[in-house]
Amino acid sequence: MFFDRPESGELSVLVHLELPLPIEQNDSREFEELVLSAGGDPVAMITGSRPAPSAKYFVGTGKLDELLSAVREHEAQIVIFNHELSPSQERNLEQALECRVLDRTGLILDIFAQRARTHEGKLQVELAQLKHMSTRLIRGWTHLERQKGGIGMRGPGETQLETDRRLLRARIKAIGKRLDKVRKQREQGRRSRLRADIPTVSLVGYTNAGKSTLFNAVTDSDVYAEDQLFATLDPTMRRISVPDLGATIMADTVGFISNLPHRLVEAFRATLEEAASADLLLHLIDAADDERARNIEQVNEVLEEIGAHTLPQLLVYNKIDLLQEMAPRLDRDDQGRPIAVWLSARKLAETGEGRDLLEAAIAELLTENVVHQNIILATDEGSLRARLFRQNAVQNERYLADGRCELEIRLPESDLRRILSAESLTLEDLTLNDQFGVDGQQIAS
Template identity: 50%
Template sequence: MSSDLFDRQKDAVGKGERTILVYIELTTGKQIPNSLDEFKQLAESSGLDIIDTVQVKLSFTKAQFFIGTGKVDELALIVDDKKIDLVVFSLALSPSQERNLEKVLKCQVLDRTGLILDIFALRASSFEGKLQVELAQLRHLSTRLVRGWTHLERQKGGIGLRGPGETQLETDKRLISIRIKNINKRLHKVHKQHDLGRKARIKNELPMISLAGYTNAGKSTLFNRLTKSEVYADDKLFATLDSTIRRVILPAAGEAVIADTVGFIQDLPHELVEAFKSTLEETRQANVLLHVVDASDMNNRDKIDQVQEIIEQIEAQDIPSIIVMNKIDEISGFSPRLDIDDQGNIYRVWLSANTGEGIDLLYKALSQSLSGMMTFARIKLDVQSAYIRSEIHKVGFIQKEIMNEFGQWLLEINVTSHYLERLLDKQGVSLLWEQKSQQSQMV
């Protein structure tokens, strides 16, 4: 069912429903500046044909339509005059408000949550991602079944329901509940496989680095830069949905694992946070969190706060983090730099993942943050193994090196415990002494 469901979703892409956006500014609440631009980007990301945008200022919401009856009548005239298929609201509507609006406007009505769910349906590509999106959509859909199907029968699996589709419209709450249980069982199997991978990484003492940040901050571009991968990256909202993990050799820190995860957004729907908890688990298990921020965005301070809220929501707030101020190439005359606190710890790095400027500074920051997983050791390289010296120079810190009278190299190095074990497995390498960092011993 899941495969057919997402085949239908692909068929629906690009049909370009004629759409009116209704942007609501609540004068009593806090909103990120330029939220209107972000709302338009969301709509464009879903392939809608935006015919008009209506802005509404409200000091309080109305129970029947969320907005006033006068504004609803105005919308109805526009819908009729411009042959509108869809009206999208920038805030969450209750099921009854959605239904009431559809009766008056005589077209489909969608709120912000439904719009984001639809974008996720378009973007999901992995088996797990598709299941997670369908689960989120079904949970959202089940809240719309309070008083029956009448307000949904006209939607025919289009925008906002590309996941569940037409088949789900012929079911009832019981069948949706059964489908949710089946998806949860399948996801449970996938999650168990993820857990085995995490346990293997922990056993191998591989440092785990996770990227987090507001959508379109450049996480995937940074991931590609660090791992020399070609993960899909684009200048649009939610370009990445599926968690991607790669092993990488970091200068001065050795072997590590880096995870790229879904981007966050203000008021991320609860259904998505719940459905994507497994994907976000990569963030919770990290040794270091790289909080990627668009440095060129004038409103990045508010977006940092939004991301921090979600990090706390998934209980990852105690993980050591580095703020990565990305896209400095879009700021005139700005150079890469490090920001250091009173204790000498690097807490912020300014760089460009696109051009590579400042990546060396990020490596330095990661080395400092991962120092608790490092081991200080003295090793001996036999004459025939001297070539390994150049490899260690790339991977770890060589504090001191001398050649004895027998042509052997004696090195004092600082590397991860995992890399040291791999090093000692090589022919002609022997350990003279080892001292783990105090932080590492406490872990």
């Protein structure tokens, strides 16, 4: 029902009004990109300004006549508003314009329905659509607002509208239960990673900032990545190995957008919890976007809404290949901590340019002490050797004349302590070579 798509783009008339503050303002350029992402074919953009939305039509009567003329001139199939419409406004507009009318929330929901690939993603989209539809049911059933009649159908009964509302409530409840199960499964996975002491890095950012392109470049994956809004909907997680850090989980999440409807945030809470529970957020920013400061603010607002605003953040300014003579670089604060990395995800995928800066910043923010030294293992300590190899902590290995094994290891101190604890050992139990590290000491970076 929700995932059947027309074969060709629908002719669309767009409506964007400038309204006074404190009403949220939406970007008209971004609105047009949303329509294109949904598969619409914009044939006209109706703009204007009002001191306040009209209660009946949202627009005034003069603008309504202009809209009707545009619909008839272009034989448009749908009128899309860059604003939130009430159910009554939507019904009144459809009656006056004699075509379908969609608001900003409905448009974003339609895009999400197209992008959903996994069972979980489709459930989340359907939940959001059902909640949105529940307030608009009467539009399709105005001819059935009487109780059913006929032999065997008389009596109190219920109207068709009441029946549909009851069925919707039951479906919403069923989907909610299934998503609660998904949430519990994700929580179990997070607890497992916590027990294994594997840090999680989540990619967040405004839609079309290049998160999936960077994710594919770093993890050697093939997640769907296109130059369009909301190309990624379903979360994807991959295990990577970061120098000086070891095994790490990287998560690619759905992009954010200005004035993201609350019902979408609620429906996708199970997905967004991956970001809220991460050890580090990589906040990806389109460096070439003129609205990047506004986009950063919008992402931070959504992060605050899901309770992730207190997590450590590393700003990653992407698409520097679109800027003149811009080379990858790492910015630090007054205390020397990494705060921003400038790179091109596309070039990183092609040549690896900028990968070292990104990985160094991630490792530095996620580890306080990195142990780099040579240790000597006895012939009966093969289990410890195997654990160190599984952690990708061994840089070099050589065997001594007496059969013992010398390993050059580099890994976070917390990981080394965890591995030694599993072997009932401590740092003091290690046999160290006289020459280890860079200057003969444990190195903290």
